[in-house]
Amino acid sequence: MKCNFDPHTPPEIVNGAWKHAFPVFHWLYHVINHPNFMFYITTYKDNGKNNVCLHAWGFVNSDPNHATYFILSLNKTGHTYQNVQREGVFCINYQTQETPGLAKTVHHNAYADDEIGAAGLTAEPCVSIHAPRIRECGLHLECTVLWEKEIPQSSHVVLVSRIKYVTLEEALLNTDYREKLRAFGTHLCYTQQINPLTGEMNAVGGEGRLDPALFEDW
Numbered sequence: 531m532k533c534n535f536d537p538h539t540p541p542e543i544v545n546g547a548w549k550h551a552f553p554v555f556h557w558l559y560h561v562i563n564h565p566n567f568m569f570y571i572t573t574y575k576d577n578g579k580n581n582v583c584l585h586a587w588g589f590v591n592s593d594p595n596h597a598t599y600f601i602l603s604l605n606k607t608g609h610t611y612q613n614v615q616r617e618g619v620f621c622i623n624y625q626t627q628e629t630p631g632l633a634k635t636v637h638h639n640a641y642a643d644d645e646i647g648a649a650g651l652t653a654e655p656c657v658s659i660h661a662p663r664i665r666e667c668g669l670h671l672e673c674t675v676l677w678e679k680e681i682p683q684s685s686h687v688v689l690v691s692r693i694k695y696v697t698l699e700e701a702l703l704n705t706d707y708r709e710k711l712r713a714f715g716t717h718l719c720y721t722q723q724i725n726p727l728t729g730e731m732n733a734v735g736g737e738g739r740l741d742p743a744l745f746e747d748w
């Protein structure tokens with residue numbers, strides 16, 4: 531059986547019992563809840579301190595002739611957006627080993643904080659852009675902004691950037707994709723889940739890893 535949901539005509543429970551349940555995302559996001567890949571955006575604040583933003587709404591794409599680029603949906607109210615506006619650059623850091631301090635970066639968000647050092651992590655300068663990166667991460671994408679566009683009725687913009695420089699751990703060059711995935715230790719996240727048909731809600735979000743054994747060669 532297929533279930534249909536129209537964002538403009540929410541199920542009764544959304545405007546009733548769940549009226550104030552979704553302060554961060556639209557209720558439909560909690561219906562879809564397809565896991566996203568996690569990464570960390572690093573930038574400099576205007577006081578020169580390191581800024582970290584745990585994020586999951588972006589991906590790499592590419593064109594054979596011209597560019598490899600990173601596309602990002604970014605909240606205009608965050609510090610990262612301000613820093614990217616000012617500097618025109620950012621670094622994407624992908625986690626490749628269990629580093630508990632990484633997720634803790636969300637708790638260090640004050641203007642005066644060195645958000646990398648405060649989480650017990652090591653900051654190092656990017657090679658090609660004016661931004662910091664997190665040494666404990668195994669894949670760094672140094673990006674320069676090409677353009678941004680507002681998303682109507684949203685506090686987000688879509689931001690397209692060119693990947694200018696890449697640094698990765700040698701293990702990620704493994705041509706066996708399962709081994710490569712093992713080296714990535716790819717982290718996915720999901721959010722609070724709802725079933726508006728039954729009224730069930732699971733307030734727990736979380737994260738998980740891709741199981742390399744599940745991948746098949748085409």
Ligand SMILES: Cc1cc2nc3c(=O)[nH]c(=O)nc-3n(C[C@H](O)[C@H](O)[C@H](O)COP(=O)(O)O)c2cc1C
Pocket residue numbers: 568581582583584585586607608609610611635636639719
């Ligand atoms: C999986 C995941 C979990 C997050 N958890 C939190 C959180 O607990 N608290 C929070 O304020 N932001 C959380 N965020 C959102 C941003 O990481 C966070 O707001 C960020 O610190 C904003 O940084 P900025 O203002 O420096 O750009 C989370 C994002 C993701 C992808």
